[in-house]
Amino acid sequence: MSVADLDTSTPGAGARVAPAPGPVSALPTHVDIAVVGGGCAGLATAVRLATAPGTPSVLVLEGRSTPDPRSWCSWDDGSDPLPEARSASWDRWEVRTDGGTSTGSDPEHPYVLVRAADRLAAATRRAEAGGSVRLVDGAPVAIVRDAREGQDRRDARNGRDGRNARDGQGAIVHTALGPVHADRVLDARGPRCPEHVEPGRVLLHQRFVGRWIATERPVFDTTTATLMDFGGQRPDGPVRFVYVLPVSPTSALVESTLFTPDPADPFDHEEHVTRYVGDRWGLRPDEWRVVDEERGCIPMTDAPVQRDARWAATDVVAGTTRPSSGYGFARTNRHSAAVARHLVDGTPVPAFVDGPRTRFLDAVFLRFLRDRPEQAAEAFGRLFALPGPLVVRFMSERSTLLDDLRIVLALQKRPFLAALGRTLADAVVRGRSWVRRVHPVRGDRP
Structure with a gap:
């Protein structure tokens, strides 16, 4: 259909x-x-x-x-x-x-x-x-x-x-x-x-399957979008959640999302959506149907x-x-x-480049997601518990330095300090790699 x-x-x-x-x-x-x-x-x-x-x-x-x-x-x-x-x-x-x-x-x-x-x-x-x-x-x-x-x-x-x-x-x-x-x-x-990135970089694959579903009875609350539902997140697995956009009491986009370093991760998104629909709204299989589907992969990389x-x-x-x-x-x-x-x-189109502060914050957060996926749900919960306008300014790159500081202080300290250390260490790795490319030692030359 x-x-x-x-x-x-x-x-x-x-x-x-x-x-x-x-x-x-x-x-x-x-x-x-x-x-x-x-x-x-x-x-x-x-x-x-x-x-x-x-x-x-x-x-x-x-x-x-x-x-x-x-x-x-x-x-x-x-x-x-x-x-x-x-x-x-x-x-x-x-x-x-x-x-x-x-x-x-x-x-x-x-x-x-x-x-x-x-x-x-x-x-x-x-x-x-x-x-x-x-x-x-x-x-x-x-x-x-x-x-x-x-x-x-x-x-x-x-x-x-x-x-x-x-x-x-x-x-x-x-x-x-x-x-x-x-x-x-x-x-x-x-x-x-991309399939891979150079040493000192992070690559996660944001894989998703979104299913537009229609239900036989009204179950969706159209006043609220569910950006992330981490219910059932496994402590030993990658970050996964469900995203819900209700456009009417009987119609919604229900999307299964996974942040994974493995591009071939065999996670069953369709089954994830099916189980979620039954658990959250108590719908039997004969009470809803899939009317359209979208799927894809978004690179999350520095x-x-x-x-x-x-x-x-x-x-x-x-x-x-x-x-x-x-x-x-x-x-x-x-x-x-x-x-x-x-x-x-008639001039060259400039590349889209974030400011240094945004690039640095994103680099730290990517390493946190890669290294501490079991703590991602708590981090996002803390972030979105902050005042809505503050979160929106941060998500739309309009935040001030004070806004960013409030967000940093609201997140878990130890795992983010570890991610900060890893970010700085990776910068050193990239710097050494650049030096070897520009000034190869005798043993590196072809």
Whole structure:
């Protein structure tokens, strides 16, 4: 079944009926800007480009030809260029542990759900109204080549220098629907989980399976989003919890999440959700059904983002996911303004880089999650027991030094001091590795 089977009178129901772009007979031969990927970053950038000076022609190439089941969440900071695509929101949230429940609220910055189909529908309406942006699905991109590669070879054969010619600039985007010449190409496909990182770095895989479920009787409290429920967390296992977004009394996203260093961890997410639904709401198997599903892996790492070597002719939107939490929606929306500006100006798109304080705090927290997973539930419980606006400022990178100090003092002292020591030790390891690469000793040379 698909999400179209849900009652369209429920909040966020646009995601169930939002149309996808129709079939495309041919792509344009040339555009000013090609955006590869019609997800969060791609659509945010395209919408900003639609109102940019000079009205550049923009082609968004999405590889999927079927409805996108993904969703994104964040606390609303006013940065979303498509606010009309909001699917649902909550002023109140909670974190459940075996030791109790922590609740928070910040009505000025509600917790927001945006489903991919709602966002695509809103972006499509904007594109149709403006006329300079074209959205195409079912157009996976195999490779992007610098247009000068072929032009330089042709010019060499003909004895001329064509580097300044229009047809020798930009890149050729090779898609399943044919090639497109673009002056600028943006890779907006989102983060991929790396297989490994260099010594002195941390890599956890945030693996999840979210199941949209419909129930025969009303059981969900639509006033409160459950950000984490650690009930049944095993002391000897990785961090695991359930995430619940209730959009109506009979409809909710119930998501099983795991923070694991093992990319092939055999954890059964589907069974975890099934057991949780029965335990929390007392629902028998015949009283609920799965109507849609989303799954994925979010990298949680302090390692620099690696770009795809096959896409050397592109600018890249990457690294916007916060390493310590996996949240990236609001960060991507904020960064899209700078991305669009640089694309229009013809200047290189800057990498998304957190400030030193944020990078340091995230590095310490990642090591805590890796080394002390059995204490993660208590840490998150303590964090979300703090005043809601303080937590939201911290989660959305708007916290002050005093805010950060309050949060640090609220967490467990000994395990975080150990994580701090490990962070400093890892920095030394990375420094030595860098020195060996830059100044290899005789025995290190090939």
